[in-house]
Amino acid sequence: MTPVQIGIIGCVFLFVLLAASMPVAFSMAIIGFVGFAAVVNPDAAASMLSMNLYDTFTSYSLTVIPLFVFMGQVCFHSGISRRLFDAAYKWLGHMPGGLAIATVGACTGFGAICGSGPATAATMAAVALPEMKRYKYDMELGCGAVAAGGSLGMLIPPSVVFIVYGILTEESVGKLFIAGIGPGLLIALLFCLTIYINCKRRPHLGPASEPFSWKARLKATAGVAETLLLFLLVIGGMFLGLFTPTEAAAVGAAGSIIVALMRKKLSFSMLKRSLVETARTSCMVMIIVTGAVIFGRFLTVTHIPYELASALTGLSVPSWVIIGLIIFFYLIVGCFVDALALIMLTIPIFYPVVIELGYNAIWFGVIIVIVTQMGVISPPVGVCVYVVSGIERDVPLQKIFRGAMPFLAALIIAAILLMIFPKICLFLPELIG
Amino acid sequence: GKSDGQNGEASAEQKAVELSYSVFFPPSHIQCVTAQEWADEIKERSDGRINITIHSGGTLTKAPQCYEGVVAGISDIGMSCFAYTRGRFPLLEGLDLPLGYPTGGAATGIATKLAFDFNPEELKDVKLLYIHAHGPGILASKKPVKKLEDMAGLKVRATGLSAKLVESLGATPIAMSQPETYEALQKGVVDATFCPIETLKGWNQGEVINYVTDTSAIGYTTSMFVVMNRDKWNSLDPELQEIIDQVSQEWIAKHGAAWDEADREGLEFVEGLGKEVITLSEEEEKRWVEAVSPILDNFKKKTQETGLPGAQFLEAIQVELEQHK
Amino acid sequence: MDKFLFRLRTIYVFSLKHLTLGLVVVSGLGVLTMTAVTCLDIILRMKPLNRPITGAYDIVQIAGCISLAAALPYTTAVKGHVAIEFFFQKFNRRGRIIVDSFMRLMAMALFYLMGHHCIIYGNSMLKAKQVTQTLQLPIFWLPWLIGGCCFVVILVIAYNLVNPGREMIKP
Ligand code: NA
Ligand code: NA
Numbered sequence: 001m002t003p004v005q006i007g008i009i010g011c012v013f014l015f016v017l018l019a020a021s022m023p024v025a026f027s028m029a030i031i032g033f034v035g036f037a038a039v040v041n042p043d044a045a046a047s048m049l050s051m052n053l054y055d056t057f058t059s060y061s062l063t064v065i066p067l068f069v070f071m072g073q074v075c076f077h078s079g080i081s082r083r084l085f086d087a088a089y090k091w092l093g094h095m096p097g098g099l100a101i102a103t104v105g106a107c108t109g110f111g112a113i114c115g116s117g118p119a120t121a122a123t124m125a126a127v128a129l130p131e132m133k134r135y136k137y138d139m140e141l142g143c144g145a146v147a148a149g150g151s152l153g154m155l156i157p158p159s160v161v162f163i164v165y166g167i168l169t170e171e172s173v174g175k176l177f178i179a180g181i182g183p184g185l186l187i188a189l190l191f192c193l194t195i196y197i198n199c200k201r202r203p204h205l206g207p208a209s210e211p212f213s214w215k216a217r218l219k220a221t222a223g224v225a226e227t228l229l230l231f232l233l234v235i236g237g238m239f240l241g242l243f244t245p246t247e248a249a250a251v252g253a254a255g256s257i258i259v260a261l262m263r264k265k266l267s268f269s270m271l272k273r274s275l276v277e278t279a280r281t282s283c284m285v286m287i288i289v290t291g292a293v294i295f296g297r298f299l300t301v302t303h304i305p306y307e308l309a310s311a312l313t314g315l316s317v318p319s320w321v322i323i324g325l326i327i328f329f330y331l332i333v334g335c336f337v338d339a340l341a342l343i344m345l346t347i348p349i350f351y352p353v354v355i356e357l358g359y360n361a362i363w364f365g366v367i368i369v370i371v372t373q374m375g376v377i378s379p380p381v382g383v384c385v386y387v388v389s390g391i392e393r394d395v396p397l398q399k400i401f402r403g404a405m406p407f408l409a410a411l412i413i414a415a416i417l418l419m420i421f422p423k424i425c426l427f428l429p430e431l432i433g
Numbered sequence: 434g435k436s437d438g439q440n441g442e443a444s445a446e447q448k449a450v451e452l453s454y455s456v457f458f459p460p461s462h463i464q465c466v467t468a469q470e471w472a473d474e475i476k477e478r479s480d481g482r483i484n485i486t487i488h489s490g491g492t493l494t495k496a497p498q499c500y501e502g503v504v505a506g507i508s509d510i511g512m513s514c515f516a517y518t519r520g521r522f523p524l525l526e527g528l529d530l531p532l533g534y535p536t537g538g539a540a541t542g543i544a545t546k547l548a549f550d551f552n553p554e555e556l557k558d559v560k561l562l563y564i565h566a567h568g569p570g571i572l573a574s575k576k577p578v579k580k581l582e583d584m585a586g587l588k589v590r591a592t593g594l595s596a597k598l599v600e601s602l603g604a605t606p607i608a609m610s611q612p613e614t615y616e617a618l619q620k621g622v623v624d625a626t627f628c629p630i631e632t633l634k635g636w637n638q639g640e641v642i643n644y645v646t647d648t649s650a651i652g653y654t655t656s657m658f659v660v661m662n663r664d665k666w667n668s669l670d671p672e673l674q675e676i677i678d679q680v681s682q683e684w685i686a687k688h689g690a691a692w693d694e695a696d697r698e699g700l701e702f703v704e705g706l707g708k709e710v711i712t713l714s715e716e717e718e719k720r721w722v723e724a725v726s727p728i729l730d731n732f733k734k735k736t737q738e739t740g741l742p743g744a745q746f747l748e749a750i751q752v753e754l755e756q757h758k
Numbered sequence: 759m760d761k762f763l764f765r766l767r768t769i770y771v772f773s774l775k776h777l778t779l780g781l782v783v784v785s786g787l788g789v790l791t792m793t794a795v796t797c798l799d800i801i802l803r804m805k806p807l808n809r810p811i812t813g814a815y816d817i818v819q820i821a822g823c824i825s826l827a828a829a830l831p832y833t834t835a836v837k838g839h840v841a842i843e844f845f846f847q848k849f850n851r852r853g854r855i856i857v858d859s860f861m862r863l864m865a866m867a868l869f870y871l872m873g874h875h876c877i878i879y880g881n882s883m884l885k886a887k888q889v890t891q892t893l894q895l896p897i898f899w900l901p902w903l904i905g906g907c908c909f910v911v912i913l914v915i916a917y918n919l920v921n922p923g924r925e926m927i928k929p
Binding site for chain 1: 819823840857875
Binding site for chain 2: 041051167243244
């Protein structure tokens with residue numbers, strides 16, 4: 001059997017394990033191990049398992065996940081987020097899906113702190129979902145919005161994907177970051193529109209309230225002060241150069257504890273509950289990351305992504321078809337492989353082709369990130385959806401994937417808009433020079 | 434060109450030895466390109482009997498796990514830094530000390546020569562093919578650094594061994610990953626970074642600094658191994674072993690030249706951005722060398738405690754360095 | 759005799775539960791350590807003080823690893839891992855028990871492999887005297903700890919295998 005054949009069989013068996021209710025992370029790790037053993041050898045495969053587990057657990061850049069999750073838990077248990085959403089409800093509650101729209105706004109803001117999609121999704125899930133439930137929002141909409149909103153963290157700077165792309169292509173990371181702002185805001189807007197239209201058609205998803213009086217609105221807004229303070233602390237500190245985005249996670253966690261203390265909401269039991277939830281959520285996320293990495297190692301040795309990408313670039317069809325096919329490629333292969341590993345494997349093949357076809361490298365980077373965003377909310381392997389599902393455990397996975405579908409459509413529209421109007425992302429970098 | 438070779442190999446030889454090669458550099462990096470040329474050359478000289486597939490960008494094993502990965506057989510060949518697994522290479526750690534390497538070519542030549550000459554116990558579980566090492570670490574900063582006093586209180590991005598270097602110069606080391614350094618410099622989390630000038634282009638950090646101080650008088654390096662799984666090596670025909678050894682010998686100079694070329698491009702990039710390059714006066718250089726000497730003494734002391742010939746090792750490097758001056 | 763075995767089993771389940779809960783306490787302390795060390799480092803390195811914690815990076819990395827490893831058994835005990843239940847629920851009761859048992863045995867094998875090879879990895883670090891980047895602390899015990907936690911996970915899955923359909927610990 002050739003490695004490519006083993007790879008295809010591996011993908012089939014991954015589906016079998018997933019359908020048999022094997023946890024997603026274990027499924028990927030088991031198939032990754034068996035496949036690697038078949039292609040290389042069993043001893044090497046077993047070492048590969050343990051080394052990747054160790055590597056993920058000791059990754060400094062991934063420490064943002066437990067820390068941001070902790071921050072989200074403290075905000076939830078101390079009522080900080082409750083007051084924030086009360087204010088949002090007073091202002092936006094009369095709009096269909098108003099709270100979900102507010103959540104997308106919060107994700108956009110949080111995306112400016114955090115460079116990782118799963119971490120953004122985990123934090124916002126802990127904060128926003130219980131609140132939306134309180135206001136009788138359908139969890140299909142709520143979970144979908146949080147998963148999709150979380151993926152915004154990858155496009156709005158800082159962004160890990162842009163950094164990796166910049167290194168691979170020797171493009172300026174600074175320019176890439178700036179190029180992400182325009183499309184990031186566009187997608188946030190499209191997400192809000194998606195929610196609005198969806199809730200207009202199916203009002204039970206996000207029931208609208210009677211409009212509140214201005215007095216009630218202003219009164220509720222006072223409750224936002226502490227969130228604003230927290231936000232200023234984290235964003236301001238980063239902007240003033242006091243700490244890095246990774247360190248910002250710890251500052252945010254400490255800040256939320258201090259706010260809880262000021263509010264006299266800090267108790268031993270509340271801290272305990274927050275920490276236990278943090279342990280469970282971050283472990284769940286990191287095991288999924290580990291599983292995805294292990295499965296990616298297997299696909300690496302089968303050469304499948306490489307062969308597919310090479311075949312694609314050899315086609316003689318109009319240039320926009322090639323770009324379309326590349327996007328399609330990322331959509332499909334992105335279903336199986338961890339986004340960063342996929343970019344590492346394939347950008348070196350695609351990049352020269354895309355440049356040769358006369359496309360802008362920065363523009364292509366933005367397109368890649370948007371396609372990666374599609375990958376993390378689409379079935380069967382969508383990390384952001386898994387994260388939300390792990391936090392909101394009463395909602396079945398397929399329901400969240402279904403809830404994410406309209407947002408996937410919004411992302412596709414965004415990609416098409418960017419193809420027609422590249423200026424959306426190139427305007428700012430060109431302005432700055 | 435490449436696809437022709439693959440077809441030729443399939444028809445000419447049925448049982449070509451397939452070797453996987455894990456490289457932590459991204460595929461566009463000049464060192465990865467040089468490694469690919471090395472693999473191609475071996476394929477050609479062996480008439481397609483050895484086929485090496487490179488997995489770049491850490492897609493097979495991450496940089497800190499690369500060495501262990503070769504030992505375990507995850508990849509047959511691996512390229513990574515000794516410094517990523519501190520303590521594992523107690524003698525070869527000496528290669529990375531601030532000894533004043535003038536160029537990457539010199540560092541590469543010296544590193545490989547000494548590793549083969551001393552043939553230390555720590556490399557016994559693999560077959561060493563060769564070592565290469567980057568050009569002298571320079572100081573890239575937001576504010577001008579013209580004398581040792583300018584270092585006082587400066588926040589410098591540095592990890593591991595270079596953290597000690599930063600401390601001994603009176604500055605404050607702050608550890609962070611290379612991908613984070615761009616933003617950290619931009620926002621001022623750190624005021625400077627220690628790295629080969631090549632990095633300023635490769636990671637775009639040249640955009641966010643204002644000055645480069647040429648500190649090659651205390652130039653440290655990061656040596657990178659190219660090693661092969663021992664069993665895999667032993668399973669090869671002596672004839673094939675000879676080919677690999679021979680090509681490796683020839684490629685030492687090429688990797689060195691590649692580092693020098695990268696440094697040249699890095700310098701051009703920085704100068705093109707209009708950043709100022711500061712050279713230290715001879716007197717000032719002496720003070721810097723003086724300041725970092727405790728690091729060398731510490732290395733000698735530590736290796737002596739464990740019965741390793743650390744002092745001789747450093748001496749040998751210094752003798753080689755003299756020849757390069 | 760039956761009574762004795764029953765008591766033994768009770769003691770065993772009690773110990774496993776409390777080991778898992780003890781580990782989750784360790785995990786929480788790890789998160790607090792990460793938060794405290796990072797914040798302290800940021801404050802101490804500010805301009806007038808200029809005294810950062812040497813090796814804060816190392817400490818955060820180690821604390822993070824401990825925190826995640828120690829959370830493994832608890833996450834498994836509360837069935838915190840994400841799974842697709844959609845097709846599974848279409849099976850009848852017997853089919854479900856058979857498929858479920860088979861999956862659990864496979865998961866146990868997976869954790870055995872991971873745990874066993876983590877210990878081997880740690881042994882290799884011990885032999886090679888590998889240390890952390892900056893503080894130069896010995897590091898071999900970290901893979902050992904992960905390996906140990908993987909073995910506790912096996913016990914937790916075994917409990918679920920024997921008692922299908924109920925969590926060992928209520929979340
Ligand atoms: Na972001
Ligand atoms: Na997907």
